[in-house]
Amino acid sequence: MNKPIQDDRDPLAGSPWSTPGTVAGFAQSAPNETLLRFAKAEENNARKRLLDIGCGAGRNAVPLARLGWSVIGVDLSLPMIVAAAARVRDEHLENHLRLALASMHELPFAARSFDLIVAHGIWNLARSGSEFRRALAEAARVARRPSALFVFTFSRNALPPDAQPVVNESFVFTQFSGQPQCFLTAQQLATELAAVGFVRDPSTTLRELNLPRPGALYSGAPVIYEGIFRFT
Numbered sequence: 001m002n003k004p005i006q007d008d009r010d011p012l013a014g015s016p017w018s019t020p021g022t023v024a025g026f027a028q029s030a031p032n033e034t035l036l037r038f039a040k041a042e043e044n045n046a047r048k049r050l051l052d053i054g055c056g057a058g059r060n061a062v063p064l065a066r067l068g069w070s071v072i073g074v075d076l077s078l079p080m081i082v083a084a085a086a087r088v089r090d091e092h093l094e095n096h097l098r099l100a101l102a103s104m105h106e107l108p109f110a111a112r113s114f115d116l117i118v119a120h121g122i123w124n125l126a127r128s129g130s131e132f133r134r135a136l137a138e139a140a141r142v143a144r145r146p147s148a149l150f151v152f153t154f155s156r157n158a159l160p161p162d163a164q165p166v167v168n169e170s171f172v173f174t175q176f177s178g179q180p181q182c183f184l185t186a187q188q189l190a191t192e193l194a195a196v197g198f199v200r201d202p203s204t205t206l207r208e209l210n211l212p213r214p215g216a217l218y219s220g221a222p223v224i225y226e227g228i229f230r231f232t
C-alpha cells in the first residue's frame with residue numbers, strides 16, 4: 001500500500017491526495033479533450049492568460065501550455081505540484097506554465113488577472129456550501145471580463161434521489177465517498193455561478209456526463225456537469 005508523503009510544507013500531508021499512487025495516477029491521466037478544443041478556439045480572442053484551479057499533476061495545465069496559453073496552475077497538494085513541475089521541466093515549458101501551492105478559495109493573484117479559468121474536478125471537493133461559495137467568489141475576483149470559465153463538477157444525479165444533504169447544507173453530501181462533497185443540480189449550479197457574475201455561454205450547452213439511461217445499472221462513475229460560462 002502506498003503511504004502518504006509526509007512534508008511539513010504540504011497542507012494535504014497524510015491525505016489521499018498526497019499518496020504516491022494517487023499522484024502517479026493523476027500524472028498519467030489524459031487531459032479533457034473538450035477543454036482543449038475550447039481553449040484552442042478561444043485563444044485567438046483572448047489575452048491568453050489562464051488559471052487552472054486544482055491543477056493536480058498537470059493533466060490539463062501541461063497540454064494547455066503547449067497550445068500557447070500562459071498558464072498558472074494551483075493546487076493544495078505539494079506532491080501534485082512537484083509532479084506537475086517535473087512535467088514542466090521535461091517538456092521545457094518553463095516560459096509557459098508556472099505553479100503555486102494555493103487553495104481554491106484563497107487565490108494569490110491580483111483581481112482581473114485571467115482570461116480563461118479552469119475548475120476541473122475541484123469545486124466538488126468543497127466541504128461546505130460556504131467553502132464552495134468562497135471558491136466561486138475567488139474565481140470571479142481574478143476573472144477578466146469577458147473571460148471564460150470551464151466547469152467540470154459533480155451533478156446531484158450522481159446520488160440516489162432519496163439521499164439527504166449534510167445538516168444545514170443544501171448541496172453537500174457524504175454518501176458518495178464518506179467525506180463531504182458538493183453535488184449540485186443544474187439550477188443550483190447556474191444560480192451559484194450567476195451570484196458571482198458567471199453566466200452560461202449561450203453558444204454552448206451544459207453537458208451531463210455519465211448519466212445512466214433509465215433502467216440501466218449504475219456504473220460507479222460519478223455523474224458530472226461539464227460546461228462553459230462567461231464572466232459578465
